[in-house]
Amino acid sequence: MPSVNPDEWRRPGPTTAQRRTDVWTGLAVAAVALLNLFIVRHAGFVESEDVAPLAEQICWVLAIALPLTVRRRYPDVTATLIAVAFIGAQARGSQEAQVTIGVLFASIYTLGAWGQHRGRSRLLRLAIIGAMFAWLAVIFVIHGGGSVAPAVKASVAFNTFVVNAAFFAFCYLMGDAVWRGVRHGYELEDQTAELRAAHAAAAERAVLGERVRIARELHDVVAHHVSVMGIQASACRRAMDKDPARARTALTAIEDGARTAVDELRRMLGALRASGAPEAGSPAGIDRLPEIAERAEEAGLAVRYAVYGDPVPLPESLSQAAYRIVQEAVTNTLKHARASAVDVRVRYLSGQIELDVTDDGRGGPADGGGLGVIGMRERVAVHDGTLEHGPQPDGGYRVRARIPYPAKVTT
DSSP states (O other), X not given: OOOOOTTTOOOOOOOHHHHHHHHHHHHHHHHHHHXXXXXXXXXXXXXXXXXXXXXXXXXXXXXXXXXXXXXXXXXXXXXXXXXHXXXXXXXXXXXXXXXXXXXXXXXXXXXXXXXXXXXHHHHHHHXXXXXXXXXXXHHHHHTOOSSSOHHHHHHHHHHHHHHHHHHHHHHHHHHHHXXXXXXXXXXXXXXXXXXXXHHHHHHHHHHHHHHHHHHHHHHHHXXXXXXXXXXXXXXXXXXXXXXXXXXXXXXXXXXXXXXXXXXXXXXXXXSXXXXXXXXXXXXXXXXXXXXXXXXXXXXXXXXXXXXXXXXXXXXXXXXXXXXXHHHHHHHHIIIIIOOSEEEEXXXXXXXXXXXXXXXXXXXXXXXXXXHHHHHHHHHHHHTTOEEEEEEOTTSSEEEEEEXXXXXXXXX
């Protein structure tokens, strides 16, 4: 995913719940600031001849605190109004500064975290901070006289400027950090959505590709039976008059072959067709499962291969599907499981064949979202079977497929 230009990205506005929270927060801060104003006046902490009347001070406190009710909705306007009102209140000798200075810091932070236009937000925050330091300088110039020693005045001025610089820098940097964190979160969400879409597309392509391969294999099987039927029909035609018994045998073979071909064609209904020639080489079947075991041993696995029950002849498509399922399960063991041993078992049960592949590796996710599992699932579904797969309680991974087969099959 291409990186987003920070100056072009716009943070989504606050939700309804966040707006409601801002309203209650602003009202609560205004109430606390008014309470603090009365406490300060009553205690006489700040005494000056230039103190504004109480009604005016109340107005200044409300002018500073109430903009917090829309701080995330209009961060630029909020910060500007609070800064102007704060300087105005100080110029008029407001006795409340403890809460209102916190409001000023909060507005600068909010502007950094929620400002829609980064360039304007950056310049406005710097302008507000610069105006505050200019106001501090004016205060020291106007009220810098008196009997206090120059060294003490210098120390007080230095301490005041350093402390304020630390607070303003913290608010400025924290706002930027929060904004970057939110932007990064949205980028991760977009990347996650794209990855999910890519994975879904890859899974869909894998399903289509697997169905194409299945269709090709079934095409080979059906073509074989149709070819045999043609040969038997030709033999039947030639022997019809001279050898009726032989002709009858040929007709029986044609009948059995037709039934088998129809059954195989029915299995093709769920598969996709694709142009191109079938894959070269003889089709792999269940009789070649020992070759998979041998290759796994050559790759370094301890392999146990066993067949239980009395083997029965299977339709070629089912035989090929069994081979591919075991092949894919063993391949996954070699590639992903980090296993030292694999157990391959083939069971001929009553009316169905069971393929069981278990390894002693690290296992995997229970959902089995890999493309290999998709292929196995498709092959089992074509033959109306069931597939179980997942990590074992004691470690390792197990794939078990059960596929029904007809009681009487013709090879």
